[in-house]
Amino acid sequence: MFILDEIRIYDATTHVGYGFPKESLEQALKWEPHAIVAQGTSTDPGPFYLGSGTSYTEDANVKRDLKLIISSAKSLGIPFICSVGGAGADIHVEKVLKLVDEISREENLKLRIAVVSGEIDKHWLKGKITSGVLTRKLVNVERFNETLTIKDVDDSIRIVAQMGYEPIVKALDMGVDGVLTGRALDLSLIAALPLKYGFDKGLTFHMAKILECGALAAEPGSGSDGMFGILRKDCFHVKPPSPLRRCTIASVAAHSFYERDNPYMENLPDGYLDVASANYTQLDEKTVTISGSKFIPSGEYWIKLEGVKLVGYRTICIAGVRDPTIISKIDEIIDGVKNLGFKVFKDAGLRLNEDYTVVFRVYGKDGVMGETEPKRGLKAKEICIIIDVVAKEQNIANSICAFLRSSFLHFGFEGRKTTAGNLAFPFSPSDIPVGPVYIFNIWHKIRLENPYEPFKIRVIEFPAKMVREVYG
Amino acid sequence: MVKLKDIVKIVRSKNAGPFKLTIDLFFDDKDKYLLVKNSKTITKRKIAKIYRIPEENVEGIFFVDNVLGIKITIIKKTASDEIYATDVYGAQQHIPIMDLTIQP
Numbered sequence: 001m002f003i004l005d006e007i008r009i010y011d012a013t014t015h016v017g018y019g020f021p022k023e024s025l026e027q028a029l030k031w032e033p034h035a036i037v038a039q040g041t042s043t044d045p046g047p048f049y050l051g052s053g054t055s056y057t058e059d060a061n062v063k064r065d066l067k068l069i070i071s072s073a074k075s076l077g078i079p080f081i082c083s084v085g086g087a088g089a090d091i092h093v094e095k096v097l098k099l100v101d102e103i104s105r106e107e108n109l110k111l112r113i114a115v116v117s118g119e120i121d122k123h124w125l126k127g128k129i130t131s132g133v134l135t136r137k138l139v140n141v142e143r144f145n146e147t148l149t150i151k152d153v154d155d156s157i158r159i160v161a162q163m164g165y166e167p168i169v170k171a172l173d174m175g176v177d178g179v180l181t182g183r184a185l186d187l188s189l190i191a192a193l194p195l196k197y198g199f200d201k202g203l204t205f206h207m208a209k210i211l212e213c214g215a216l217a218a219e220p221g222s223g224s225d226g227m228f229g230i231l232r233k234d235c236f237h238v239k240p241p242s243p244l245r246r247c248t249i250a251s252v253a254a255h256s257f258y259e260r261d262n263p264y265m266e267n268l269p270d271g272y273l274d275v276a277s278a279n280y281t282q283l284d285e286k287t288v289t290i291s292g293s294k295f296i297p298s299g300e301y302w303i304k305l306e307g308v309k310l311v312g313y314r315t316i317c318i319a320g321v322r323d324p325t326i327i328s329k330i331d332e333i334i335d336g337v338k339n340l341g342f343k344v345f346k347d348a349g350l351r352l353n354e355d356y357t358v359v360f361r362v363y364g365k366d367g368v369m370g371e372t373e374p375k376r377g378l379k380a381k382e383i384c385i386i387i388d389v390v391a392k393e394q395n396i397a398n399s400i401c402a403f404l405r406s407s408f409l410h411f412g413f414e415g416r417k418t419t420a421g422n423l424a425f426p427f428s429p430s431d432i433p434v435g436p437v438y439i440f441n442i443w444h445k446i447r448l449e450n451p452y453e454p455f456k457i458r459v460i461e462f463p464a465k466m467v468r469e470v471y472g
Numbered sequence: 473m474v475k476l477k478d479i480v481k482i483v484r485s486k487n488a489g490p491f492k493l494t495i496d497l498f499f500d501d502k503d504k505y506l507l508v509k510n511s512k513t514i515t516k517r518k519i520a521k522i523y524r525i526p527e528e529n530v531e532g533i534f535f536v537d538n539v540l541g542i543k544i545t546i547i548k549k550t551a552s553d554e555i556y557a558t559d560v561y562g563a564q565q566h567i568p569i570m571d572l573t574i575q576p
Contacts, residue, residue: 043490046560047553139491140529140547253539257496261488261545263534280538311555357555370558372523372549374568390555439553440490 007194007231008033010241011211014223016040016065016082017057020214024226025068027241029076031228035193036073037081038065039186039212040096041088041118043440044259047308050087051157051438055095057086063099070100071107073178080178081168081189088118088183089158096180097460104462111178111462114171116455118182120159120305124454125446126150134447138304141443148305148444156307156441164269164303166451168192174459183306186212187268194231205273206293207236209266210252217255218245235291237283246286253280269451271297301451307442312356313394314434315401317387319408319423325415326422327364327383333422334360337408345400356391356400385423390437401431476513477570479504485566488545490552492531493523493562495569497542505540511574514542522568525549544569 010033013020017040028036045056055062066082073080085092093115104111125148129135135148145152153159160183169192171179181189190208195201207229210217215225218240225245230237238247256263256275266273278293321327338360342352350356364383366373387404391397409423448454477483482498499505508514516530523530529547536543552560559565 044487044561046490139489141491141551143551250539253536254498254541257494257536257539257541257543259486259488259494261492261494262532263536263541263543359556361558368558368564369567370550372565372568374522374571388555437555439555440551443491 004034004197005232007197007199009190009193009207009211009229009231010036010226011190011214011229012036012038012069012226013065014214014216015042015057016084017062019061019065019224020226021242022068024241025072028226028228029072031241033076033078033228035079035081036069037189037211038069039184039189040082040084041086041183043087043306045086047438047440048436049092050089050160050306051308051310052436053089053091053158055086055092059095059099062096063103066096066100067103067107070103070111070178071109074109074111079172079176079193081172081192082178083118083181083184083186083189085182088160088181090117090119090182091158093117093180093182100180101462101464109462112176113460113462114174114176114179115458115460116163116167116171116179116181116184117457118160118163118184118455120161120454122153122159125153125159125305128446129153135444137444139443143441144443148442148446152307152442155309157309157438159305159307159442161306161454162188162304163455164188164301164451165192165195167455167457169196170452171457172196174457176459185269185304187266190229199231200233201295202273202293203231203234203236203291205266205268205295206275206278206290207231207238209273209275210238210255210290213255213258215240215242215245216258217247217252218242219248219251220245221251235289237287237289239287247288249280249282249288252288252290268295269303270301271295301448302445303448303451303454305442305444305446306440308438309441311437311439312390312392313397314388314390314437315394315397315431316389316434317401317405317425317431318427319385319387319405319425319430320382321385321423322382323418323422324381325417326413327378327380329413329415330362330365330378330383333408333411333413334362336413337404337411340407340411341400341404344403350391350396350400356389356396358400358404359388361386361388394433394435398431398433405430474574475570476508476572476574479507479574480570483566483570485562485564487552487562491547493546493548493565495544495566497569499540502540505542507576508542508574509535511576513572513574514544519544519546523549
């Protein structure tokens with residue numbers, strides 16, 4: 001194997017589609033990276049995107065970022081490694097591949113790309129469950145079964161898994177210009193090339209952990225700028241290419257807090273990263289050097305699965321209230337409106353909490369924190385009410401919301417003087433059908449014998465000759 | 473006796489995945505950080521009471537001396553993806569922590 005003394009990775013942005021300054025990329029290219037990397041999958045925006053098959057990023061923004069990353073990597077003859085598609089199932093990745101096809105045509109680039117699917121085949125997964133492969137829920141939340149069931153798999157609309165670095169290394173070895181993946185462990189993208197060349201796993205993953213959010217670990221931090229990493233045998237350096245930013249010991253160490261449950265450790269498929277013993281030194285004005293991070297192997301290999309199911313369809317109505325009598329009696333009025341509605345809906349054959357749910361969200365009264373609000377009660381001169389209905393069908397949600405809204409508008413209560421209407425609607429129409437609502441029903445890990453097994457790899461050449469053929 | 477909000481530089485809450493909430497506190501002064509750390513005000517028991525969860529759902533409280541930072545991670549009472557959720561990203565759930573009284 002070709003031996004490298006140091007490996008340089010550029011992480012171009014926090015998330016594919018969040019943008020980055022072109023100048024940062026140009027500066028980073030002068031530092032001669034061995035790969036350009038960016039993550040583009042997440043569950044942070046919630047279960048909706050995995051369920052609906054849509055993306056939380058805009059195509060134009062994703063295309064702009066990928067065009068710069070792919071054409072720069074291609075011109076330097078280095079690989080690009082990006083996860084794409086938001087929730088990261090095949091339906092999301094296919095849409096991004098269409099953008100890549102456009103890029104290759106517009107930029108006159110011939111590309112050979114390995115595409116690693118992050119979607120889990122339901123038949124494969126059910127076969128694993130049936131044959132007794134170990135699964136375990138990842139968080140102590142009651143709704144999840146301790147171990148995955150066939151029903152969980154059947155209930156879910158689609159399932160993705162966070163791939164490790166191994167399938168990405170395999171894809172890199174297919175004689176390609178770069179790798180695009182569906183749902184992946186963010187750290188895998190950055191770690192793949194260094195681990196292919198035998199760099200230390202602890203240092204590699206720690207560098208990946210700092211780089212994965214781009215310039216968020218710099219000072220000032222940014223969600224739309226890049227971070228450069230230089231990995232050696234016994235340490236690594238991190239520095240942002242932007243002249244506006246620098247890495248400091250505090251900015252880098254504090255980044256280990258961001259959206260993480262534990263600042264010292266990071267779970268990985270075959271063990272965990274321990275950064276408690278890491279040493280941080282300020283190498284120069286904008287560079288921090290880190291050593292001493294450790295990878296602790298577990299001797300097992302587990303990947304994380306994510307799946308969602310449909311719970312219903314939502315309709316909301318937003319309204320304001322300014323009348324002091326209504327505000328002072330708001331709980332009583334809401335209860336009255338609900339009871340009126342529940343009776344009517346019951347007569348229509350609808351079961352509360354089975355066929356529909358109703359939430360009155362009152363802003364101005366514990367709307368943000370609910371029962372954990374330390375200063376409970378009402379002090380506002382005006383309040384905002386959101387009538388939030390979720391039902392098994394969209395038209396049922398629409399009709400329940402409409403009934404509650406009109407009942408509230410004309411609800412009679414003790415001491416009422418404002419008999420023309422109780423609510424101020426900012427919009428017409430007042431009711432907004434929001435569409436399908438999803439919930440995570442799989443949040444488990446599964447033990448694998450083989451890290452490659454569920455992740456299919458295709459090599460696709462762009463411009464695609466027969467677009468229809470390639471995209472099915 | 474001092475309120476935490478009067479001595480902390482950054483106090484923020486955010487999801488760590490849809491089911492966990494993590495609260496970060498950063499100080500710009502070692503004395504202030506140590507005042508809070510040594511006061512033993514931030515305990516699993518107190519956090520459980522504030523967020524109305526069982527003590528076992530307070531996953532961790534970390535005092536990280538080299539960044540003058542404190543991290544508190546809990547399993548949420550209402551997960552981000554539930555119909556009854558009020559804060560999908562968990563970015564506005566730090567208020568009760570701000571108001572903690574620190575007694576040296």
